[in-house]
Amino acid sequence: MIEILASRYAYALMFALLAIGLYMMIANENLVKKLIGVNLFQTAIFLFFVAVAYVEGGSAPIVEADPDAGAQLVASPLPHVIVLTAIVVGVALTAVGLALVVRIYSEYGTLREDTLREVRSDE
């Protein structure tokens, strides 16, 4: 068990981060902190893709100009491209989320979910 964890520590760390993000989303009453949790959750997945792409002893995925140099070991470029796209999507999501939080704050005057629940049940 320990050996498995030691050889795959990147995945273990990534799932720990994932769990922290998920916990923040569920347990935190503050809406902004919830969104930070969403961001952590997504970042963990980006790190997961980076870890997937890693090749022991691999170099940057740039094709040599000299065709005689022979096959070289390179990291897979695809996950990095994917992560770039996913980061852009994540930024857009955070922006929309924060805009919604601003709207909620201006309507209810609170960012805490428990207060929000009270205010809404009074109506």
Place this chain on the structure above:
Amino acid sequence: MSNVELLPALLVVVPILAAAVPIALGLKVDRNGWSVAAITCTALFAGAAYLAAVVYGYLGDGGRVVHSLGGYDRQYGIELVADELSAMIVLLVAATSAGVLAFTRVGGPRGNTFYSGWLLLTGGLLGLSMTGDVFNMFVFLEIVGLGTYALISSGDGPESAVAALKYLILGTVGASIYLIGVGFLFMATGTLNMIELSTAIPETAGYDHTLVRAAFAFIFVGFAIKVAQWPLHTWQPDAYQHAPDGVTPLIAALVSTVSAYALARLMYTVFTPEFLQVTPYAAEVVVTVGAVSVLAGSTLAVIQQDVKRMFAYSSVAQFGLIVAAYGLVNETALIGAIVHLVGHGLMKAGLFVAAGIVALGYGARTVDEYAGLAQHRPVVAASTALLLIALIGIPPSVGFVGKWYIAVGAVEAQVWPVAAVIFLSTMLTLAYSARLLEKMYFTPAAPAEAPHAAGVATDGNGLSRVTIGMLVLVVAAALIAVALGFAGDLFFELLEPFVEEVFTDV
């Protein structure tokens, strides 16, 4: 590259580019959003109809239409694929998006940015229907999500922002979990193209590979949130109830429907039926989640007072039926699921448009307030009644055709509990539909309780805001829901090439 092959790309690119037009034009012209959206959506509908005609062989030889973006081979590039299944969903998306616009002309939130969101959502949905790449599917899933959150929060009340934020957090988690599944698939096979994956999974990894199984689990859970399966459905009732009346028909008819289509695509094109047969517990979990959703959703729908919320819980139940049918893994059930997917989209769009009309012109939002509707608004009441009857599944209606095929599929697969669940859910659907029907037709509107009198007096233009276009829309939805009830054979014929290809090796 012939012209038809450009269509899939155009159907995605045009609405997304057009989404910028209302904002740009807004600098000079006020209120241009609706016209831009109407022109674009009409063009999209024409394009989708042409594409469907080509795919189904009404024009030319038929067969799938594939567009490789940038001309790259599918091993390296991204594909947009319109086959027999996706063409049907594309047509549904284009038709509903164009149709519901007729409601927002007068009833919906106005403003240019709203229609930007509308076009963005339509483009995302069309992309999600046609993408042939699992990662691209994630991107379109998020585009759809962003458009939906923006549209839901465009309501007047502050409640809509809270509902949208709830949906944003849950929807992001769903899409992210799906992305983890994609990562596992990529680790196991090294490809992201769906057709490549369907051969790479058995050849390079094997169906019993842990990564493949984990990928299936993550992908299913991610989509269970997006499709609103119990107990991950909690965002849906809030979102549907608090979204503006003009938005609910669109998102109720399309967002979860297209997600459910994507789940079918992943389960049957990527993982293939063999995977589901090799790992029977995967299929069992799918069936169980679906069946529980049917019962939980229907039961919760029965006890709702707010009409839009009731229809939302009813959606949870209907999608449960569809997901359960996916898990049965046979041709009849799959066709039933797809018919029900299309039919449910049409019926829910019609029902929510009707609910919007009633709220606008009659001021009624709860079941009790619907009392006496048939006297004052006979057309809307009759259409609602027809749609409810279709939803229950009384023949001839598209609701019946879908349920019938799913039930026959359950019997063929010898999964008797599903057949029982279908029967029970029909009873429960009858229970909540009957509440509404009874209020509309048999309870006279008590003057003291009638909310519309007060609503009209204060609002001034309350009654005049229901336009002919809205009525035409809801009547058309009701008539199509009935007419498609006779089209069971047609569905079978259109979907046969797809289903046969999927089930060839079984």
